[in-house]
Amino acid sequence: MGDAVVGVMANPLSGRDIRRLVTQASVFPTAEKASMIQRMLTAFQAVGVSRVLLSTDLGGISAAVYRAIGQRRSQGVAWPEVEFLDGQPIRQSAQDTVDAVRRMVAAGARVVVCLGGDGTARVAASVIGDAAMLPLSTGTNNAFPVVREATVAGLAAGLVATGAVPAADATSRAKVLEVRAGGRVEIALVDVAVSTERHVGTRAVWDPATLTQLFCAFAEPDAIGLSSILGQLAPTDRRERRGVLARIAPGAPRQVLAPIAPGLVAQVGVTQVELMRPGAVYPVDAGAGVIAVDGERELTFGPGDRPTVRLRTDGPRCVDVPAVLAASARLGLLRRA
């Protein structure tokens, strides 16, 4: 079957934006991200992962792991071989995530663990191809990534990478929203929001008064972020082959209280809630503004760009941690006697 290779992509800038200021979004310390990686290395070792590819960064995460590897070696305790993906310029932007995940996939990684929030997962998803993704929550909005203890996530990723758990039991395809505007294409894993803001600015969206339209690949009632608006009105599961969209207007007859950002429960007016069929192309009404993908302003558009949104069902394959470990229990993969 070949080497079981796992990629670990850690975003040093997740959880550092303006939502620390305008809401009470949590701060996820760099040291904790580094510790999570170390916990995963222990788990990988336990289930036979032979090689780990780790992204490099200027935020202290890979440096801390590098130090820990040195210390561990002198103690004679084993971890899998860790290769630091070095040599390319670090831009301190989303491009670093793109470059790292591309290199991991090209090097044969079967699973890529992404430490970050919705934004990190979204960017990784755009280049992960057929490798499986395990998005582990360390960001602000975590509608998409899972909140799961890193050791357990590491066991699941390792069992998938070694092929011990069959792919059918291990992963499921996520839905994706594809946005096209004036020649640019972006994807979102959770939601696409149309804003009257003029500029990308600090990227975050925290003022519902600026929203005019919302498209959701899925909308869970217990989600955090913009999708929670429709999560209360038209709950839509991750596995269903449909999405949901609506128009947002402050004075709309239907008003819902939604936790649109950590620490922010806003009253939002919603009209014209509709199902999104996979493959159908839905136009954006506004003539100009900014489109936010997964809660971050990304695409500015003006007259003539005519943005559209389409739901696709061929998004990244995501590791289903509970399913993997349930399969492991069934198959006795972690039994040693």
Next chain:
Amino acid sequence: MTDTLERKSLTREQLLAAYRTMRAIREFEERVHREFATGEIPGFVHLYAGEEASAAGICLSLDERDTIASTHRGHGHCIAKGVDVGEMMAEIYGRRTGSCHGKGGSMHIADLSRGMLGANGIVGGGPPLICGTALAAKLKGTGGVSVAFFGDGGSNQGTTLESMNLACVWNLPAIFVAENNGYAESTASSWSVASDNIADRAAGFGMPGVIVDGFDFFAVHEAASEAIARARQGGGPTLLEMKFTRYFGHFEGDPQTYRADEVARARAELDCLTRFAARVTETGELAQADLDAVDAEVATVIDKAVAGAKAAPLPTEADLLTDVYVRY
């Protein structure tokens, strides 16, 4: 939360003011860079070119109630806070007509009437000062805020960390702006700042810490206006970390052997003025003609400032004994 209507879509006047500030800083620094090479300017200068969006984005939301304290790299903060460009240039040339009568030079330009507590040759000297002015504003109930600018080197100074602690325990209307350009003189911040992100230190003091793209005027302005509104409303201090690059050396004459050619890429791909101009003309908020008119006006102002400085008298012997004490 802030009155978000204030932050919505900057007006035409505000956008022009922002562009003018950034353009004035850029042209001022590029000109000083050229003039310094003639040997006519005494002392050292430390140029702010590349970092304009930070000063402009933050000071746009400040008014006459507010104070700022700056660093040795202070020309940008001075211009953004409204200090007279002619007086600044004369001060840099050490002339009697300068902001400080030629006695302070580049690193000590100040104008208390504009709330500009001064550029400062002491690394980490600004933060304690703004704790004082912030406390005064709080006690007097003016609604004013105080902003301390410091660099990545300054972020490691005891005075800066003590000031953050004090501002938090006293809930002062203070904004700490860490302008992280990657180098403290020639020492890389990736080597010397233990937390790597300066903003990460804020959590230790219990205040919000936000990382901002320092090349993006709109990102800076959004983050700053939220922090300033929060401080005005009694919400306490905030730490903003700008990440960007300075275009020139630490000082004029710096051989810059400690860094590779990141400036070329920054000027080509990240420049705050280029990006601002592209955005506002794309949205139609301003026309290229508006920006060109500002460029022409700024060029005239800078020319006049340099000519005026070169022609101005030097301080006399009698001036040695003035400006030593303050009369209350």
